[in-house]
Amino acid sequence: MQHSQAIVYHRHGDPLEVLELVDRPMPEPGTGAVRIKLLAACVHPSDFGKVAGSYGRLEHLPAVAGREALGEVEAIGAGVTGVALGTRVRFPEAGAWQEYACCQAAALELVPEGIAIANAAQSFINPPTAYCLLEKLMDLPKGAWVLQNAGNSAVGLCIIQLAKELGYRTISEVRRESLEAPLKALGADKVVFSGSGWHRQIEEITAGAPLALALNSVGGESALDQLRALSAGGTQVTFGGMVRQPVRFPTRELIFKDLRLRGFWWDSWVRENGPNASREIVGRIHQWMREGRLQLALDQAYPMDQYKEAISRAAAPRLGKVLLAPDPKRLAEEA
Ligand SMILES: NC(=O)c1ccc[n+]([C@@H]2O[C@H](COP(=O)([O-])OP(=O)(O)OC[C@H]3O[C@@H](n4cnc5c(N)ncnc54)[C@H](OP(=O)(O)O)[C@@H]3O)[C@@H](O)[C@H]2O)c1
Incomplete structure (x- = not known):
């Protein structure tokens, strides 16, 4: 048998x-x-x-x-x-x-x-999550900068490639310098390194353009650096917690920049929006994959x-x- x-x-x-x-x-x-x-x-x-x-x-x-x-x-x-x-x-x-x-x-x-x-x-979880993070939570203007950590994660690779398709620019934080070349080959605009103090150069990195959206799947110090880098009124979306510690927030940044902290869970999005909405997104993902635009x-x-x-x-x-x-x-x- x-x-x-x-x-x-x-x-x-x-x-x-x-x-x-x-x-x-x-x-x-x-x-x-x-x-x-x-x-x-x-x-x-x-x-x-x-x-x-x-x-x-x-x-x-x-x-x-x-x-x-x-x-x-x-x-x-x-x-x-x-x-x-x-x-x-x-x-x-x-x-x-x-x-x-x-x-x-x-x-x-x-x-x-x-x-x-x-x-x-x-194709069924990480790419649609990346798509929603970019398209369904905020009305980003074309050319807007988006910051993310875990840039070499599967979600991170999707964000880099989908942002390119959708007309946004990405800053991806990673933990190893060896990741810069492969991420840039996928279309990453800027790659920064954890713990390097890169957030102090954010104005140089974006050439003075605002940074309204930070995508956090790590937590810890990396999430704090994102809050330091965000422009006034910016939003940090937490959708993962790889360091497995509660996300803290710097009180000054929250008050003086009026930042927004929110979460995202694909499972909830599917439940709230129904199977047709999620299949429509997965259909787009498959199209991008077939055309070699998302690998x-x-x-x-x-x-x-x-x-x-x-x-x-x-x-x-x-x-x-x-x-x-x-x-x-x-x-x-x-x-
Ligand atoms: N909310 C949602 O709907 C949703 C949907 C999909 C995924 N997610 C979440 O998104 C995150 C990424 O998922 P994935 O499938 O893309 O992951 P993945 O491909 O397995 O990659 C894991 C990533 O986490 C990083 N990482 C691991 N431990 C870390 C630590 N202690 N500090 C900093 N970075 C660390 C890794 O970096 P190194 O290579 O440097 O170790 C790598 O970039 C996960 O937290 C996952 O649960 C959430």
């Missing part, structure tokens, strides 16, 4: 301690459903938050880890029409770190042809049984996503 490997957890905790690889019976698609075979799944900071029990939305336990992946239709249940075998689709979000899952054909999110597996697997780097792909290596690698300094893929060679062929 064929099995499906899955990476599961029965309790919340450190992913390296609580996750385990299990063999499950192959799921069979019922009436109106299809079976999807995993091609590649992302290893995201939020996956660890869900496993640890600290994320904003948790699964009932036991659960399969992971939430973002690309799959292909591998078997079709009774009564399903208009879906071809091999069609690439988003893998069901509730448990993306497993080889096979079934879902109703009517709920399939199709992925157009012409997008490499490693790119398509990363998301791959660091390394690991087979399912090397999930511990994948998790350790995800915590290391890198440029590009760590993916889990039952057949990593297939990704390499499409690179």
Whole structure:
């Protein structure tokens, strides 16, 4: 009997301690459903938050880890029409770190042809988040400067490329000088280095133009530097907390510059705006990817049984996503 490997957890905790690889019976698609075979799944900071029990939305336990992946239709249940075998689709979000899952054909999110597996697997969360951060929270004029930290993160790479497409200029903070050249090659306008005191040169960096939006996924000192760099009336949007400390704020900057602090969560945005609105954004993302205008780097792909290596690698300094893929060679062929 064929099995499906899955990476599961029965309790919340450190992913390296609580996750385990299990063999499950192959799921069979019922009436109106299809079976999807995993091609590649992302290893995201939020996956660890869900496993640890600290994320904003948790699964009932036991659960399969992971939430973002690309799959292909591998078997079709009774009564399903208009879906071809091999069609690439988003893998069901509730448990993306497993080889096979079934879902109703009517709920399939199709992925157009012409997008490499490693790119398509990363297209459903980080790029739409970057798009919303740039387009849905403020009315930025063309040519406006946008500041971000974690410029080499997947969201950061999206912000750099989408800002270029949408007519904004970016200042990206990173922790290593070696990242400047690859980020500039993607279209970054300015790259600055954490802890270098760059915020004191903000007027030089923007040539005196205002800085109205800062995107913070780090927290700590980096978030404080953003507040110091923002112009009067500017907004800082926090959407991640990689240093895992509460964001503090400098009282003087808040009072004398009348700054705004707010948050953003893609899951809430989807809930509030509905599936049509989110699919419209993901559709644009796929179009940009097909046209080669949005590329998301791959660091390394690991087979399912090397999930511990994948998790350790995800915590290391890198440029590009760590993916889990039952057949990593297939990704390499499409690179
Ligand atoms: N709110 C939302 O809707 C939403 C949606 C998507 C993502 N996010 C958040 O956005 C952030 C980035 O996600 P991603 O998938 O793009 O991440 P990623 O590709 O895995 O990259 C992680 C980034 O975090 C940086 N980092 C790690 N530890 C750090 C620390 N202690 N101090 C400063 N920087 C640190 C890394 O820099 P180094 O290379 O220097 O280590 C890297 O730039 C995460 O916090 C994620 O949860 C939020």
